[in-house]
Every structure is written in structure tokens, then in C-alpha cells.
Amino acid sequence: MPLLQTIDVTKSYGAYKALDKVSIEVERQSIFGLLGPNGAGKTTLIRIINTISAKDSGEVLLDGKKITPADTRLIGYLPEERGLYKKMKVGEQAMYLAQLKGMSKQDAFKNLKEWFEKFEIGSWWNRKVEELSKGMQQKVQFIVTVVHRPKLLIFDEPFSGFDPINVNLLKDEIWQLRDEGATIIFSTHNMASVEELCDHIALINNSRMILSGEIHEIVNRYKSHIFEVTYSSPKEILLNGEGFELLSNEKVNGNFVSRIKIKEDRSSNELLQLLIRQAEITGFKEVLPSINDIFIREVNKNKHE
Amino acid sequence: MIFLSGKSIKINMNKTLLIIKREYLSRVRKKSFVIMTILGPLLMAATVILPAYLADWSEATKKRIAVLDETGWFEGKFKNQENITFYYIYDDLETGKEKTIQQKGDMLLYIRRTELSVPTNAELFSTVQPGLNVTAYIRSVMKKVTENKKLLASGIDPEIIKSSKVDINLITYRINEEGVEKKSNTEVEVGLAIFAGILIYFFIFMFGAQVLKGVMEEKSSRIVEVIISSVKPFQLMTGKIVGIAMVGLTQFILWIILTMVFLGIFQTGIIGGNISEKMMQIGQTEQIMSQGPQTETVGLDKLALVKDIIEGINFKVMIFSFIFYFLGGYLLYASLFAAIGGAVDQDADTQQFMFPVSLPLIFSVMMTGVIINQPDSSLSVWLSLFPFTSPVIMMMRIPFGVPLWQVWTSAGLLILGFIGTTWLAAKIYRTGILMYGKKVNYAEIWKWLKNKS
Numbered sequence: 184m185p186l187l188q189t190i191d192v193t194k195s196y197g198a199y200k201a202l203d204k205v206s207i208e209v210e211r212q213s214i215f216g217l218l219g220p221n222g223a224g225k226t227t228l229i230r231i232i233n234t235i236s237a238k239d240s241g242e243v244l245l246d247g248k249k250i251t252p253a254d255t256r257l258i259g260y261l262p263e264e265r266g267l268y269k270k271m272k273v274g275e276q277a278m279y280l281a282q283l284k285g286m287s288k289q290d291a292f293k294n295l296k297e298w299f300e301k302f303e304i305g306s307w308w309n310r311k312v313e314e315l316s317k318g319m320q321q322k323v324q325f326i327v328t329v330v331h332r333p334k335l336l337i338f339d340e341p342f343s344g345f346d347p348i349n350v351n352l353l354k355d356e357i358w359q360l361r362d363e364g365a366t367i368i369f370s371t372h373n374m375a376s377v378e379e380l381c382d383h384i385a386l387i388n389n390s391r392m393i394l395s396g397e398i399h400e401i402v403n404r405y406k407s408h409i410f411e412v413t414y415s416s417p418k419e420i421l422l423n424g425e426g427f428e429l430l431s432n433e434k435v436n437g438n439f440v441s442r443i444k445i446k447e448d449r450s451s452n453e454l455l456q457l458l459i460r461q462a463e464i465t466g467f468k469e470v471l472p473s474i475n476d477i478f479i480r481e482v483n484k485n486k487h488e
Numbered sequence: 489m490i491f492l493s494g495k496s497i498k499i500n501m502n503k504t505l506l507i508i509k510r511e512y513l514s515r516v517r518k519k520s521f522v523i524m525t526i527l528g529p530l531l532m533a534a535t536v537i538l539p540a541y542l543a544d545w546s547e548a549t550k551k552r553i554a555v556l557d558e559t560g561w562f563e564g565k566f567k568n569q570e571n572i573t574f575y576y577i578y579d580d581l582e583t584g585k586e587k588t589i590q591q592k593g594d595m596l597l598y599i600r601r602t603e604l605s606v607p608t609n610a611e612l613f614s615t616v617q618p619g620l621n622v623t624a625y626i627r628s629v630m631k632k633v634t635e636n637k638k639l640l641a642s643g644i645d646p647e648i649i650k651s652s653k654v655d656i657n658l659i660t661y662r663i664n665e666e667g668v669e670k671k672s673n674t675e676v677e678v679g680l681a682i683f684a685g686i687l688i689y690f691f692i693f694m695f696g697a698q699v700l701k702g703v704m705e706e707k708s709s710r711i712v713e714v715i716i717s718s719v720k721p722f723q724l725m726t727g728k729i730v731g732i733a734m735v736g737l738t739q740f741i742l743w744i745i746l747t748m749v750f751l752g753i754f755q756t757g758i759i760g761g762n763i764s765e766k767m768m769q770i771g772q773t774e775q776i777m778s779q780g781p782q783t784e785t786v787g788l789d790k791l792a793l794v795k796d797i798i799e800g801i802n803f804k805v806m807i808f809s810f811i812f813y814f815l816g817g818y819l820l821y822a823s824l825f826a827a828i829g830g831a832v833d834q835d836a837d838t839q840q841f842m843f844p845v846s847l848p849l850i851f852s853v854m855m856t857g858v859i860i861n862q863p864d865s866s867l868s869v870w871l872s873l874f875p876f877t878s879p880v881i882m883m884m885r886i887p888f889g890v891p892l893w894q895v896w897t898s899a900g901l902l903i904l905g906f907i908g909t910t911w912l913a914a915k916i917y918r919t920g921i922l923m924y925g926k927k928v929n930y931a932e933i934w935k936w937l938k939n940k941s
Contacts, residue, residue: 197935233717235922252720260717264924266710271514282506283718327714 192241216381259333274308374475413466511731529746558601685884703829721918817879819906827913830920852880863888875905
């Protein structure tokens with residue numbers, strides 16, 4: 184049973200349909216990428232999962248049961264629009280937010296201190312938030328999202344506001360949290376991080392889910408059977424025989440780099456056999472579409488329909 | 489969701505309490521709160537004490553007055569007073585000035601000879617401002633002497649006039665519902681009514697504005713979505729409103745306590761005497777000025793009467809109704825202010841909503857004159873029942889006495905009123921706090937009201 188399931192979730196604001204029958208399944212201990220252009224409905228879906236907004240119809244199930252406001256203590260949510268009380272002291276504020284999630288005072292204090300040490304901001308406990316740099320505020324924000332050890336973590340554009348060093352720190356933490364048992368939903372329109380982090384993705388566009396599944400499966404689904412071959416040879420290779428099509432061929436640093444498309448009835452091994460006889464192969468790999476390519480393709484396809 | 493278990497209700501209560509605690513402590517710890525709490529009572533105590541203190545201080549210096557009476561009418565009539573000593577000289581004006589003012593620094597009272605009528609003119613020469621008590625005493629003595637002489641000249645014995653003088657002392661009694669008579673005095677009541685009405689207006693506005701500011705701060709600092717992922721927007725809104733109400737109550741109660749403490753300190757420490765005695769002396773001076781020395785005893789009676797009236801003001805009722813109408817009026821307006829804070833993005837946008845919402849409150853204060861003139865007119869009664877105006881108007885009416893049924897109706901309507909505005913505000917608030925970068929107008933808000941969260 185998946186940890187979180189939405190079934191035909193629909194939401195309208197007046198005449199505007201923000202979500203139209205969106206169904207997703209988030210497996211336990213996985214990282215789930217919720218992708219889509221701005222205004223697609225990602226944040227609306229996340230708010231419905233957090234019981235911040237009410238759905239018009241459909242179901243949201245957590246652990247197989249209908250989600251209730253009391254379940255929010257099992258969720259850690261880092262909103263895209265996030266911030267802290269500027270005039271409040273960092274430690275006091277973290278304590279307040281942790282207790283609002285239902286932690287006891289002692290428990291909150293102990294865990295927060297650990298996290299503060301881990302992120303090397305322990306000495307900032309008694310400083311006001313406004314004295315902190317943007318990056319440090321983001322660290323505090325991350326800590327208060329995860330400190331109550333939620334089963335489900337929802338990050339909406341988590342890396343905005345972080346420098347590259349802290350982005351890596353955060354990625355490591357996200358993986359560690361997953362390995363320790365958390366399930367993570369990760370909403371973004373930044374595709375580069377998706378391929379690296381996510382196990383599953385769902386693509387939302389114009390209030391509808393247009394694509395979902397395991398990330399490798401999707402990439403496979405969209406691959407166009409193109410292989411890139413690097414070889415050294417005095418002359419260009421010949422693709423005599425049906426089933427192989429030379430798309431491009433260029434000389435890079437004394438080597439040839441060719442892109443070859445395989446027709447459906449042939450395999451990559453057959454191509455290799457053909458090539459080995461003609462030249463010395465130094466590289467052979469399948470050209471896979473990036474999530475970014477798939478995203479753009481699908482969004483555009485949707486637009487034309 | 490409707491059938492909440494006992495446990496989840498408890499958790500929700502605890503969370504609301506956490507919010508109330510944060511809102512309360514973050515404000516009470518502020519320097520501005522501490523300063524206001526001390527400065528307010530200091531000012532109030534000062535307005536009571538200062539006149540008495542100043543009068544005492546100006547009277548403390550003894551004055552000597554030389555009397556140069558060319559008419560001879562006032563020989564021996566000026567008697568030494570507590571701080572004034574009189575002596576008579578018989579030189580001409582220039583020599584007299586030389587001897588008294590320039591050599592001794594005394595004052596000189598010069599009554600010029602007059603051929604035709606009674607002496608009604610006098611001149612007082614002095615290097616310093618003579619002070620009210622001096623001029624009042626001189627005037628009253630001269631008035632008495634000349635009047636008596638004129639009466640005698642007309643063949644009337646001044647004693648007859650004196651014995652026939654009637655002092656009309658109108659004491660108004662108010663009979664309450666139990667038929668108990670109580671002395672009342674409209675001047676005291678008017679003062680109290682204005683004070684209470686304006687104070688409650690300031691309290692509602694001051695703490696209502698804090699709610700507005702607090703909500704806007706949460707929205708603009710973008711913490712609001714973090715918090716409502718843990719609690720319901722309604723909990724956040726009510727937690728803030730209740731927390732700030734408690735700040736207001738704390739301030740009010742501290743003001744009462746500190747005002748009394750400061751009064752005590754001033755009384756014993758600075759003046760070293762009983763305040764009411766000093767107040768009586770001021771009263772006496774006023775009496776001398778208006779009625780002449782023979783009515784001094786009446787002045788004392790009147791002071792006793794004022795004391796009676798102040799004791800007759802039911803401070804318990806005043807304080808209790810102030811707290812009730814402050815809370816009721818504050819809850820009514822603060823929830824609307826919270827809705828405005830949630831709806832708008834920028835300070836500049838608040839104006840278009842703040843003005844119409846606070847209009848009834850401003851109107852109430854503008855009605856002060858009308859209410860205190862006729863506290864029982866049907867207009868006054870209706871305004872004191874209508875929840876948007878009742879906090880200020882009812883506080884103005886209470887010192888004059890209000891029939892119990894009106895108080896209960898007004899209180900009931902006010903409670904219904906703030907439940908209504910809170911319900912309405914919650915709907916606007918929960919949609920508004922998640923809206924960024926959208927120019928909000930009334931049509932937009934109307935749409936939010938119809939939306940399901």
C-alpha cells in the first residue's frame with residue numbers, strides 16, 4: 184500500500200479549475216517528484232494534502248485512511264512561500280514551531296539542539312532571525328520542517344535561496360531522511376535536480392496530470408533508440424544494411440562521434456557487431472532523453488491539443 | 489472532522505494556547521509596552537496631582553502687602569491670612585512705593601481717594617505676579633466693605649441682608665431600580681462619560697491595529713503557510729486576537745494599579761500631606777473668588793459633596809463594564825482588522841478597507857456631545873444597542889445610569905456581533921493569507937466569502 188494516495192482530486196476557484204481529477208501514488212521511502220510549469224496546480228495539490236485547502240471532490244489517503252487535520256503532525260511541509268518571524272529569536276522560534284507540530288518541550292529542545300549542531304548554527308540559538316543570512320535562515324527553515332520526524336515530507340522548491348554548497352548539504356540530508364524511513368514529495372520546475380533525486384515523478388500541466396511513473400521507466404518510454412558511438416578509424420564507418428540510420432557524424436579531437444538510430448527490429452548488439460569490424464570503438468552509449476526534454480515535449484504537446 | 493476525538497480537541501486547544509502565549513509574550517516583553525505601561529499612569533497621576541502641587545508651591549512663599557488707603561474705608565479690614573500679611577502705611581504713593589516695593593520687596597495696595605462715589609478701584613504694585621489667592625482676597629474684602637457701606641447709606645442693615653441670604657444648593661438624586669437614592673452630579677458624570685468613551689475608543693483602536701499589523705507581518709514574512717500547515721487558519725487568527733486582548737487587559741489593569749501607586753507616592757513623598765486637603769484649599773480659593781469670604785463654609789460643604797459623588801460613582805461597575813465593552817468591541821473590530829490584514833499585501837492597500845470598517849467607531853466618538861447632553865434619548869439608546877457603536881456609546885451612558893434591560897440587550901447584541909464578524913473574518917482571512925501579489929478589492933473579497941476554503 185502506498186503511503187500517500189490521491190484519487191481524482193478536483194478543486195475549482197470560482198470558474199477556474201485548479202485541479203482536475205489528479206491521482207498520484209507515493210510509495211513508502213521513495214522520493215516523488217511533482218513537476219509542472221508555474222501555475223499548473225502543484226501548490227494547490229500540496230495544500231490539499233496538507234489540509235490547508237479543501238478539495239471539491241476526490242480522496243486523499245494517508246496510510247490507506249482519509250487524511251484529517253490531525254494528520255498534519257505526520258507531515259513536514261516546506262512551502263515555497265516561506266519565512267520566519269524576523270524579530271523572534273531563532274531558538275525560541277524553532278521551539279514554537281516544533282511544539283505546534285505536537286512535540287513536547289523537552290523532545291523539541293533535544294532534537295533541535297542536535298540539528299543545530301549538525302548544521303553548525305548552534306551559536307545562533309539566541310540571535311534574532313533578522314540577524315541571520317538568507318542561507319542560514321533557510322537552514323533553520325529546513326530544520327523546523329523535519330525536526331518532528333514526519334513520515335511524509337513535502338518540499339516545495341526546496342533549493343531556492345540556497346547556495347550550491349548548501350544545496351549539496353540538503354540533498355545529502357534528504358537522502359538520509361529517506362534512508363531512515365521518510366517518504367518525500369518534492370515539487371519543482373527545476374528539472375536538473377529531479378533526475379538526480381527522484382524515484383518517481385508526476386507531471387502536472389494545466390490542472391491535469393499528464394504523465395506519471397517510475398523515472399527510469401518514463402525515460403525508457405521516451406527514448407528514441409539513438410546511440411552515440413565514439414571511434415577512431417581512418418575513414419568513416421559504413422552502415423550497410425537495413426535498420427540503422429546515421430543521424431550525425433562529426434570529428435572531435437581526432438575521433439569520430441556518430442549518432443545512430445536503430446530501427447525497431449534491430450538491437451544495439453547488432454549495431455556493435457557491425458561497427459567492431461570497421462573501427463576501434465572507444466565509446467558506446469544510449470542517448471536518453473532528459474526529464475527536461477520530456478517535460479517540454481509533453482507541455483508543448485498539451486498546448487497544441 | 490466533525491466528530492473530533494477528545495484527544496484531538498486537547499491537541500488543538502494546546503496549539504491555540506501556544507499561539508496565544510507567543511502573541512502575548514512577544515508583545516509584553518517589548519520595550520514600548522513597558523514604557524507605555526509606566527508612562528500612562530504617570531500622566532494620569534500627574535493630571536490629578538499637579539494642580540494641587542502647584543497651588544501648594546505658589547502659596548508656600550509668604551507675601552507681605554502694604555495697604556495705602558486714601559479713602560480710609562478699609563482701615564483694619566484686611567486681616568492677615570495664612571500666607572499673606574497686611575500692614576498699613578500713610579505716605580504718599582511715591583514714598584510708599586519707595587519704602588515697600590523697592591526697599592523690602594513687598595507689594596503695595598493703593599486705594600485712590602475718590603470724591604464722588606464709593607471706592608471701587610484699587611491698584612496693586614508688585615515685582616512678582618501676585619497670585620490668584622491674593623487678588624481674590626483683596627477683591628472680596630473690598631466688595632464686602634463697599635456693599636455694606638452702600639446698604640447702610642440706603643438705611644438697610646447689612647445684617648438683615650446677610651440673614652436673608654439664601655444659598656440654593658441643588659442636589660440631584662438618582663433613584664435606581666431598588667429605590668435607593670444616590671446623589672448625582674452631572675458635571676462629574678459628564679467628565680467620566682467623556683473619559684470612558686474616549687479611552688475605550690483608543691483601546692479598541694490601539695489593540696485592533698496591533699492585530700492588523702501582526703497579521704500583515706505574518707503574511708509579508710511568509711511564515712503564515714508554515715504555521716497553517718500545523719494549525720488551522722482559524723486557530724492562528726483567534727490565537728492572535730485573544731493574545732493581544734490579554735495584552736490590552738494587562739495594560740489596563742496595570743494602569744489602574746500603577747495610577748493608584750503613583751498617587752500614593754506623590755501624596756506622601758512629594759507634597760508630604762494629604763492630597764484631598766490640598767484639593768480643598770484650591771476649592772476654597774475658588775469659592776473666595778466667586779462668592780466672597782462669608783461663604784467659605786459653603787465651599788467646604790461642596791467639596792464634601794464632590795467627595796460624596798466620587799464615592800457614589802460605582803467604580804466596580806465602571807471597571808467591569810469597561811473590561812466587558814473593551815473586550816466585546818475589540819473582538820468585533822479586531823476580527824475585521826485581521827481579515828483586512830489577511831486580504832491585503834501592502835500597507836498602502838489597507839486604507840481603503842480600514843476607513844469604512846472603523847467608521848462606526850469614529851462616528852461614536854463624534855457623537856460624544858449629543859450623548860452626554862441627552863444620554864437617554866432614543867438616538868443614544870439605539871446607538872448603545874448597535875454592536876458597532878455600543879462599546880463607546882454605552883460607556884458614555886453608563887455614568888448617567890442605564891436601565892438594566894438595555895445593558896443586557898446591548899451586551900447580548902455585542903456578543904452576537906463579534907461572533908458574526910469573527911465568522912465572516914475567518915472566511916476572508918483563510919483565503920487572503922495565501923494570496924500574494926494580487927490587488928484585492930471588494931468584488932474579490934465577495935468571491936472569497938462564497939468559496940469553500
